Amino acid sequence: MTQSRILRRHALALALLAVALPAAAQTYPSKPIRVIVPYAAGGSTDQLARAVQQPLAEALGQPVIIDNRPGAGGAIGTDMVAKAAPDGYTLVFGNSGPSALLSLMRKTPYDEVRDFRPISTVAFTPMILAVPADLPAGSVQEFVAYVKKQDGKLNIGSVGNGSFSHLTSEYFNTAAGIRLVHVPYNGGAPLTTAMLGGQVQASFVTGLDGATMLATGKVKYLGVSTLKATPVVPGVPAIADALPGFKSAAWFGLLAPKGTPDEIVQKLNAAVVAAVARPEIHKLFTGRNVEARSSTPAEMENLIKDEIQQWKPVIQGARIEM
Structure with a gap:
């Protein structure tokens, strides 16, 4: 095979790939979406995930399945999503712990910044x-x-x-x-x-x-x-x-595996924003002393990075290990 034919084949393959990815994103979602909650059923994270489960399903037009995978401080379920296919069908309903701070206290098989694409926050709760x-x-x-x-x-x-x-x-x-x-x-x-x-x-x-x-x-x-x-x-x-500058608020939100296409992240973000904006969600969360608050993916990514910077000296100073 000549060099020119090889180059043409490579060019054709790249062109087909470029077309295929947006097409897959355009048809997304075409099947149920699994949301991993890295804690046992009944806890705070699980309660909030289940509160937005049906609103998300309605916004996306597909069932949303909550899958509890507890263990290792949330690391087991979170790692499952880090290693999942980046196609938007396996997400994690994370929080400040396993999605931002856990690796500062123990070795984790994933990196909170490198291995995920933030979608949106769902709620904040002050301590x-x-x-x-x-x-x-x-x-x-x-x-x-x-x-x-x-x-x-x-x-x-x-x-x-x-x-x-x-x-x-x-x-x-x-x-x-x-x-x-x-x-x-x-x-x-x-x-x-x-x-x-x-x-x-x-x-x-x-x-x-x-x-x-x-x-x-x-x-x-x-x-x-x-x-x-x-x-x-x-x-x-x-x-x-009494203690100027003191702040500590836990967040909850959705993240996808790194490599998830922009178009899918945008569709998921729009669905979360719509779900969180529903009056019944605001009423439910307020009744539990939780603030319903969505974000852009970029805002959520910056939040994670800021939290790492805030809590790193606290964890190191207190020698907190898990």
């Missing part, structure tokens, strides 16, 4: 400082003063080692110049039991987990981790009022 209702402190300032007087004798619980509540606790220790002893629990339910039973004197909780505690009347909120007070957690002042 809320919760303490026993009878604790003699009615504000963040009073709580910090109280902790200093106890000289390292008070505990702060979290939903697990390396969890966002743990990271926020260590960040709070540093920002306030105090020492609360970290006690990790295996999820929100055991932490709630510990708080109500007096085993820990504080915890940073999401609105989803904190609602159960608050409803008992045995727990009160002292501050929310947004830079300013937020209607997402009405009536609770910002921790930043």
Whole structure:
């Protein structure tokens, strides 16, 4: 075969590939879409994923199947998506942990920035400082003063080692110049039991987990981790009022494997934006102290990179490993 014929064949193959990719994107989606939730059913991430499941299906015109794949702090399910075909049919409903920060605490088989294409955020939830209702402190300032007087004798619980509540606790220790002893629990339910039973004197909780505690009347909120007070957690002042610059908010959202075509990412983003904008989603999320908020893929990518920069010194300073 002559050199010219070989070159013509290569040129034809490249031309066909260029045509085929947009065509596949134009017909997308043509079958059900699987969304991996890298946690067990019933948790905060799972609840939010299932809340937008049907609105996403309606926006895309195909069934959306939630597939729970828990384990290794979210790494198992997240890695499944990192290694999936980049065709838009396998996505991960991730959050700040496995989708941004986990590799700072342990070796993961994927890279949060390199191996994924962000689609859109779905929700944000600030961390809320919760303490026993009878604790003699009615504000963040009073709580910090109280902790200093106890000289390292008070505990702060979290939903697990390396969890966002743990990271926020260590960040709070540093920002306030105090020492609360970290006690990790295996999820929100055991932490709630510990708080109500007096085993820990504080915890940073999401609105989803904190609602159960608050409803008992045995727990009160002292501050929310947004830079300013937020209607997402009405009536609770910002921790930043006492500790300027303090911020800690967990996000939830959809990501696709790296290499997913732009056209598919754009279709998925439009579907998420439409789903999150629905009034019933806003009402549902607000009732759980969660803010419904979508984003562009670029905004979500920048969010992930910014979080890595914010939390890296906290994780290294506290020597948090999983």
